[in-house]
Amino acid sequence: xxxxxxxxxxRGEGSATAAPRSARSADHKRRMVVGIDGSEASRTxxxxxxxxxxxxxxxxxxxxxxxxxLQFGANALARTPPKxxxxxxxxxxxxxxxxxxxxxSAVHTHIERGDPSTVLLDHAxxxxxxxxxxxxxxxxxxxxxxxxxxxxxxxxxCPVVLVPAPEHxxxxx
Numbered sequence: 001x002x003x004x005x006x007x008x009x010x011r012g013e014g015s016a017t018a019a020p021r022s023a024r025s026a027d028h029k030r031r032m033v034v035g036i037d038g039s040e041a042s043r044t045x046x047x048x049x050x051x052x053x054x055x056x057x058x059x060x061x062x063x064x065x066x067x068x069x070l071q072f073g074a075n076a077l078a079r080t081p082p083k084x085x086x087x088x089x090x091x092x093x094x095x096x097x098x099x100x101x102x103x104x105s106a107v108h109t110h111i112e113r114g115d116p117s118t119v120l121l122d123h124a125x126x127x128x129x130x131x132x133x134x135x136x137x138x139x140x141x142x143x144x145x146x147x148x149x150x151x152x153x154x155x156x157x158c159p160v161v162l163v164p165a166p167e168h169x170x171x172x173x
Contacts, residue, residue: 041133
């Protein structure tokens with residue numbers, strides 16, 4: 001079942017009924033949260049998580065986070081509506097799910113406004129695994145993690161998987 005949880009007012013997921021502790025623990029272990037930001041690295045991370053879920057019986061929760069940047073000068077007068085940013089995040093999710101080859105009904109989607117690290121860490125509290133793409137840059141820069149990956153690796157309440165983006169011309173067959 002596709003569900004969409006959007007802090008900006010779209011459809012919500014789940015109910016307020018508390019499950020027994022053992023049921024919550026089992027659900028947490030099966031849940032994989034994947035950060036989607038529109039990059040090739042995040043699409044690769046989703047494909048990895050979908051394959052892992054198929055192998056382990058897990059469930060995939062793809063999370064796209066958007067924020068409205070501060071605008072100054074002339075741009076401040078012609079402010080981009082928040083809905084445009086949310087629509088872009090929704091497009092990231094749709095594209096990533098389509099590329100994963102998984103039916104859209106098999107991936108739970110969440111679109112939220114906020115800081116990507118904070119939102120992903122919040123979702124990780126209810127997950128057994130947090131998956132993000134790593135945009136390896138090659139050489140010394142490629143050995144470094146991005147700010148979101150570094151923050152979640154340090155603060156996540158569950159294991160974190162960093163999935164490298166494929167090199168240009170190289171595919172995962």
